[in-house]
Amino acid sequence: MQASVPTATRIKMNSSQTTSRLVKKSPSVCTDLPLSSSDVRDKLRLMKELLGSCYGPTARLKQVHNNIGGSVVTTSTSSVLLQAITSSRPVIGLIKSSVLNHVSRFGDCGLFAAVLCLSLVEEAARRGVGNSAAIRAYDRLLALCTGYLQREDCGCRVELDFCSSRSLIALARTVVSSKPTCVLAEPESAHIGRLAVRAFLLTVPCDAPDPVRLGRTVTVPVEGRPVLESAVFPGLLLDAPEHLCGLAGVRGPVRAVLFSASLAGDLGELGDGRIEVHAGVDTDAQILDRLLELGRQALEDGVKLFVCQKVIHPVLQHYLRCGGLIVIERVGVSLMEPLIQLTGAQPVATLHAAIPSAAYGEVHDVSIRHFGSKTMLHLHPAGETAVCSMVLCHRNETMLNELKLVCQKAEHVLRLTLREPWALLGGGCTETLLAAYVRHKVRTASVLFSITFTSASPHNDRASTLVSQSKNDAPEATSALGCSQTEYLLAAEAFCRSLESVAACLEHDGGASVIDLTHAHHWTLPSDVTEQHLEGGTAAALCGCGALESCQKKKWSYLNSECAEFSPAPLSTASPLRQPAVLDSFSAKVNALRVAVETANLVLDVRYVIQDVN
């Protein structure tokens, strides 16, 4: 009977394996010219609507839940939303993976990239621009845009002033307030924005040698407390073990030791062979003796804080506690690095040698803090160590998770400013301004082009000098690109419209998006505002980024309507000029713009799709 057990089960396993292996592979599904299929177009449009409605501070949230009763996720964040979307169309998968990759590098502007990319594809198809012509033109226009954004006199770039935290807070607040899933009131988002900047500043070391290494912010989520109780502390917060709850705190420099090896009494690495233990030999006791020996040494060396990455044997724990030590086990590998940084200790992994004196570290003092139901042990750094802890409080778990995500993004965005100390105007102003700039460049150039090449009038000389003076784009572009001028102009219009449609996505309450015809900033009008209000200049108080105030002299135009091209005036000419309140990360947005155009080009270039449907 006993012998038959394994054979029976093996037979069963075999049969199930072979049947599953012998399922015939179904042939691949092929789609020729996917972009001309109406189904693909519909899906791209649907995706654009879906993602567009998640964009900005007044976005509509999305609930994601799967068909087998998994947990429901409420979000408007691109990284969460895109991961949840599955599509039968590989083209959508392509866009998805590009955007997700961008977000994982830069932490912001994911929705911007996705909406712009989808919109570029859609506009090119709507205007009937040939795919290869559109690709060449888009690439050219992208170079025009990024060139403009790098220029000194760029109208939508703001230099960050590290002497005051004002612009940094504006940057962090824009990230926080653009995620409505956190459900933050105005003062709450301001508070979180300030905390993010404080935590960021704490992780920048003051007098570090070259190359600079940024410190770490450890986030501690606390559920059920009001958001305004969130705080940032220098040093580390660890979950306090139960025996410490009554501890008032240890003053003075505290000697600490860190163990990265397990102290649970398991055997060291001897190799792959077997060990046979005869009766009468108690290996466990032998190892435990060795562990207690280590503990005694730590006690004798005056250690007060005993931390282990893995498990500590209960006997050893008891022994150490009786000696008056603070014992913390199972801190995990992610906390080890900030602990090493904070204490300056070398992690110990050898159990058979004495602990070298160089391995000991030090913390300034240890105190107990209470956050809601949580009791935390606060390790204060002995010197300046660039390690800090951020306690985030929120009412329920969903909001707290989103808040954690948002704070990570804010930290990421703030860190990016160290490399490129600029920010871009937020609230859609950068998009409208870029669109106006591109339109102006392309049209003036093409007008000059037609003068020089079609008329044989005596103005010809002047026109050609104008061509050479102004950095015109269309003539040289069309000759280099090998597409007709009409196609280039159509593609440029598609490009500008796409940029403007991203700005228009910020409005979800039925209001209208307009731009002013002097600075090309983006303004939103509530749905009950009429033309008269618009003319009177009383409709919208501030533009999207908050740098301009409305006044009577301004001329307006609705977005996505035909308007005369004009050269956007620099911000400095505006009066009254205010400090922009809404700022976007420069690095993230420029990269998002590039990724969006490159991905759109790629999608336009796809001629054939082969799907393996097994």
Place this chain on the structure above:
Amino acid sequence: MERLHLEHVLQSVSALESIILRSFGPEGGQVLFTRDTGRVMLSRSGERILTALHLEHPLARMVVECVWKHSTITGDGSKTFVLLLASLLRMIRATAAKEPHMSRLHNSTAAAAEAATARHLADRLLEFALTELDGLIALNVLPHGSRVSLDDITAKTPPEPSFQTLLLSFFHTRLGNVHCEFFRDLMCELLSRWMGKTGQPSSSFRFIDNNFPALHTQVSGLPAVSSRLIEGHVIHRDFATPWPQQNRRPVKAVVFSGYLQPRLLAAGDVLELGGEESVTEDASVVRFSSWTERSLESVIATLQSFGVSVLLCALKQSSAALALAAQAGMGLVECVSDEEMSLFAQLSGVTPVPDSWAVHPEHIATLTFCKPLILGAHRYVHLDFQDAEERLKVKPCSLVICGPGEEQTDQYARAFQAAIRMLLTAWEPVDKTEISTLDVKETFISNKCTSLPTDAISGESACTSCSMHPHQKCVIEPGCVIPAGGTFEFLLHHALHQYDRSCSVSVSISAFVPVSHILANALLSVPRQIYSHNRKRFLQAQTRVMALAPQQSHILGARLRQTDGPPEDGKQSARSCRKDSAALTLLDLGLESVSCKYHLVLAVVQCLTSLLRVNKVLRTHTVLHTTSHKLLSARLESPEDVDKDESP
């Protein structure tokens, strides 16, 4: 069992052709794949498109196999391969249908006779290609090509026709219009650093090709224009220990292929504790583990005495080893891949230490720096070698390839590697002794034309690389290029027709359809597809190329007969005709390598022959299938037994 007709062969090749055509030529685009795992893949490379297909038909699989073999060697021409193959098959079918074979038996069906004719034609075509093609190319195509030099790789505006143009056209076919100039410049810079001051270019190409996985890093999430070269060598692993901020230069490094902490028990060994025969006092397991720790400490101490501060290990090390290395202020990198280890060994000139006890001064490599490097989401180790420039005559550098998504970075990386392979084929060193004297060959042409097809060439030899063949005489000079856009095909087409005419004048056997005729017409299908969107341009291109062709070949033929067969023949003719070829470059179509094209035609003809030799497909059922049925039925019959057995 399934009988294969010519029709079937043509059908399956045409199916492949229809997919390939979407990404062929200047107006071609990408093909997008999704795997069953959901992974997305993008490609314009014919080889990747074909190998990613799940093909049912054995013939189609055979074609894909041939394409794959061809393009792993030359890195190029896989789309043209399928196109040419389909076109040749169509020509052969038309010829076979029109002209019944002489050996037609009374009782055989028309289809069988057609197949026999097709097979004969294919065999003759192969023989023709193996014997005559190189000579024809040397006579009629090479004079219009020119030799590009590798001296001015990084020059901004090199004289036309240049190496840069060749690369640009290649990237054009692989990546579309947008980034090819950027990647061309990157590639030129990469090559200029790896090309030694002396030595063969082909050996540098071979080196980059072999070590490409270790030489590049893919970063997704960044635009393609962020791709760049970085000095030194990147190891695609992070430090396992906190990185010591050392300012000591130079940095000394040692490579380990084994464990730092000795493994006491190998697999199969048994350690007995507390047995009767063992010494009772010291039967502690602690003794053994403390011994391994002590020996680890002594290894670290030895390394410290040498001043070593970086350890590169092939295997995962114990936590004690990591902690001790960290305490000694050493950076330790674990799980370094074999390719990176071998490249490191080649560039640094030191060998890995097999046994951690035996570290000697000759194992210690000297680096100018070694520091963490963050690329995209990963942290790697970045290092550079001291004196590499004097020692190896190259400047080691590593390529970082960026793209918005993984599939694009992968595509860019593959394009790079294929470009290297293409260059390798184009600059294949010529064995000087093999260069034949062309004029000797010319006299035999008329005789050879009449020779009957022989079945002496076995099926195996048809599949082997052409350079293995005894007839093979490579006359194509390394680095010889010709304007792209169908120039090669037009010229060869013309040459084949002329050859055809000369044969039919001297020999009057009209029973045979000249195979050169078939090849000539099939070749034209390639430029036809290139200009498929614009018929007018096809004719324009043809006229322009043809205008140069006839006179040239006469002049050249005369010149070649005068020079008495020194090995420099090809070079001289190529150089002397540079002026004429300038007219061709006006077409502004880029360049392609003549050698790659020649290999392509040969490979296609070989594939064709092997395809037409198959006459039946036997579909067998696997043994596995039947046994599983048996097992399944056995289980169904006695479900109680199984349940009973499982329950205890």
